[in-house]
Amino acid sequence: MIRSEKGPINDMIQVSRELNPNISVDCVVFGLRRNSLKVILVERSFEVLDGEGEKVSDYKLPGSLVYNDELLDQAAQRVMRELTGLVNIRLERYDILDSLERVHKHLDKIWLESTSGLEINRVVSVAFFGLVNLESDNKYVIDKSARWMDLEETKHLPFDHSEIIQRALLAVQESIRTGDLIFRVLPEKFTIAQLQRAAEVICGVKLDSRNFRKKLKKINFILPLEEKQIKVAHKPARLFGFDQKKYMESKRKKNLF
Amino acid sequence: MIRSEKGPINDMIQVSRELNPNISVDCVVFGLRRNSLKVILVERSFEVLDGEGEKVSDYKLPGSLVYNDELLDQAAQRVMRELTGLVNIRLERYDILDSLERVHKHLDKIWLESTSGLEINRVVSVAFFGLVNLESDNKYVIDKSARWMDLEETKHLPFDHSEIIQRALLAVQESIRTGDLIFRVLPEKFTIAQLQRAAEVICGVKLDSRNFRKKLKKINFILPLEEKQIKVAHKPARLFGFDQKKYMESKRKKNLF
């Protein structure tokens, strides 16, 4: 029926572990560049052996069925490791996809069945998002079969993956506003301008640097350090740090009505 | 092994539909009373037939495995209909429970297996919350095997249901702040005081009525009507309405940084 050329999922089936045919995870990992947002996709390249031997080669989100003895978070980490080579990306659940027509395209169904070795009838997928900085020291070099893709190139993906990405972007933007997500794409010591640029690119807005600075000064989990930038062709900026503990405390307070 | 006395889940298995042994839903439906919040639980009453024939009778959240041809939202509605008699409760997903130890108590496992007729190894559960007004005209009369329970009585439930309820309460409070949830527990035409009391009970706070009124006046999807209360032993209050369309529009705008 199908022959997988370098089917990534085939490689990850280990003896004595059972994939659950009903539960999967999909990961939407955004990569921040200076002026754009990328998303990581993996190649799906296979040949349909019935009929005319149609060759298919396209890209999809990294995802997989979940092992029966595996937590969803673990499955998401495994997917990233096995399909892209990235480890320890912080991932968060933001959605559950349960439509009965998720695997409605014939090609998608036979691909899934052949790579898993299971009969697939119903797959409920848990969606995760993540965010990394592609300009940082950690270069996030990924496997050959994976690619950092422009968001514009993700309009026509297999399954419901285009839709998943759209919703992930909204979830990331929301987390930037209210959470600590933005500090994950900053170096440990960062300048206010770096923080601002990251927020601007991810949320697609332009902010006034003077007011932005003012606002940050009264956030108590962003602490000014004694260090400054060096060797920059302008006034060197002060470096700041993110205080995890104080962040956790300030999270508790909620403004009700 | 087990004999179910009036096992509610037994009654709902229909011919020709298959329950999926890996996916379940659990529903946390809060009921608003004048001064307290209740939550709906269903009776679990059965007799273990091995050993000493231990009798068990306790309460749990309404929940069920999901049919293979059923959406999660449909499953949640079915659960409420079949286990409590309530229909058309608005329910929202707020969590996924995937721990491997969810069904760690022996009693819970044999109960689940006997009522479903399936071997249970791994159940990932999707949690829903809902909110209804128990003081409204619609009395929300529920089946005999279900009960509106005080939150304080839900500390030691089977499975991980106590924890699920705690998290549901936080999700409801958050939705009250930002969403339209509160309008579902109000009559179509309501006074500002009614809205305030609902918010106070659900969120557990006390608010200044004069400032509360001021705040609501500039929310453009809460429209003042020409009607007033009658036959109340005090100055009659103006009635207000909720404008779904305007609410949807105002939802789009987000304040970024």
Place this chain on the structure above:
DNA sequence: AATTCTTTGCGTAATATATACGCTAAGTGA
């Protein structure tokens, strides 16, 4: 009919937060 009671609903003043934008300071590189 006058009085009392309760809740509505407007107003005001003090304080805090947000926004727009001017201007100087501090480095590197020419």
Place this chain on the structure above:
DNA sequence: TCACTTAGCGTATATATTACGCAAAGAATT
């Protein structure tokens, strides 16, 4: 030394938030 760029402070204005005083409107009571 000068030009250039970004950092970082200040100020003025508008908008929100909070605390609280008080009159108005109906029903119930006297």
